[in-house]
Amino acid sequence: MLNNLDIDLLRTFVAIADLGGFAKAGRHLHKTQSAISLQMKRLEAQSGSKLFRKAGRRQLLTEPGELLLNYARRILSLNDEAAAALRPIPLQxxxxxxxxxxxxxxxxxxxxxxxxxxxxxxxxxxxxxxxxxxxxxxxxxxxxxxxxxxxxxxxxxxLGKLQLSWIVPESYSEPDDQPLKLVLFEPPCVFRDRVINALEKASMSWRVVYTSPSLPGLLAAVDAGLGVTARLSNRHRAPATGLPKLQPVxxxxxxxxxxxxxxxxxxxxxxxxxxxxxxxxxx
Structure with missing residues (x-):
């Protein structure tokens, strides 16, 4: 007999995965860490699988945990959309x-x-x-x-953290002794700050060759070979040996x-x- 998975437990599970731990999820959901732990024990009992493994002081998802995470996102999305759609009072x-x-x-x-x-x-x-x-x-x-x-x-x-990736033109080659050419949004911009901070920390020289207020303009400049930028998309990811890792946003x-x-x-x-x-x- 198949077990039903509790929606509230799935919501806590996704929060742990997105926010990076039991304590952060507890603060976000206004629950104690012990309450979060008890919820996850219940979810493990319902799913019949061990969902977390210890890595030092961190709790990482197991392979069944990663599998459940994908289903949990879809279940919660449909649940919340259905609940909102069936709201009985017409909204104005x-x-x-x-x-x-x-x-x-x-x-x-x-x-x-x-x-x-x-x-x-x-x-x-x-x-x-x-x-x-x-x-x-x-x-x-x-x-x-x-x-x-x-x-x-x-x-x-x-709402969660997202990893930035370098976006480079097809003709990209690893930086030599010349400054890295950057294509960036106009300041202030958190993406711009992440890029410059990463290059400064890696002691890499750089210069901004193109600024734009629009994302299509930014990507067009990269595609034309004017320089590199950083966005959420992982397309055209640069080799890890060539450019430094960027901090998430x-x-x-x-x-x-x-x-x-x-x-x-x-x-x-x-x-x-x-x-x-x-x-x-x-x-």
Missing amino acids: GQIRFGVTQDFADRGLAAVLARFADHHPGVRLDVRVNPSCELKQQIAKGKLDLAVAFQERGDRGDS ELAVYRNPQTTPAPLDVLEKITRAHIQNNLEELV
């Missing part, structure tokens, strides 16, 4: 939603379209801008909700504290579920 109002260019074409547009179809009484105003602009618009009350990259000192609610949701309409609660929940349950597909 307006939501001004902001998102970075990196996520405007990564499935989130389809989520927003479904939300608009399910809630025709809600006027959805979507704006695609750099993270720094989105956070400024939240602070000024010009946006209700935004998904943006978080920097130290920001007050967003973390943290994605967060920002909400205007002055706006609390019911439609905003629903959209925030759907957005969180989509991103957190599809983090592996977003890199």
Whole structure:
């Protein structure tokens, strides 16, 4: 007889995997670490598999744990979407939603379209801008909700960390004694900071040859061979021996504290579920 997997346990399991440990998941879910541990013991009993293994002081996923993680993301995504779609009270109002260019074409547009179809009484105003602009618009009350990259000192609610990868032209060769040519967004930009910090730490010389406010412009410059950049995509990954490892970036949701309409609660929940349950597909 097959066992049913508890949704709440799966949600905690995914949070542990995304946030990097029991303690961080506990803080995010407002639960004690012992409560998180008990939940995972219950999930292991339900699944019939050992999901974690110790590596020093860290808890890493076992092979069955990695397998379950993929299913858990899909289960949670469908669960949260169904719960929102079946909400009995018709929603009314307006939501001004902001998102970075990196996520405007990564499935989130389809989520927003479904939300608009399910809630025709809600006027959805979507704006695609750099993270720094989105956070400024939240602070000024010009946006209700935004998904943006978080920097130290920001007050967003973390959705998880994403690894950056170098993106290079097809003609790329490992750096010689010449400065590495960079194609970057205009400052301020967390990706730009990660790139420059990594090169400085590796004592590699560099120079910015192309700046652009748009992601398509950035990628076009790389494809043309003007230089290298770093994004979430792993295409054209440079050899590890040629360029230094980049520190991950943290994605967060920002909400205007002055706006609390019911439609905003629903959209925030759907957005969180989509991103957190599809983090592996977003890199």
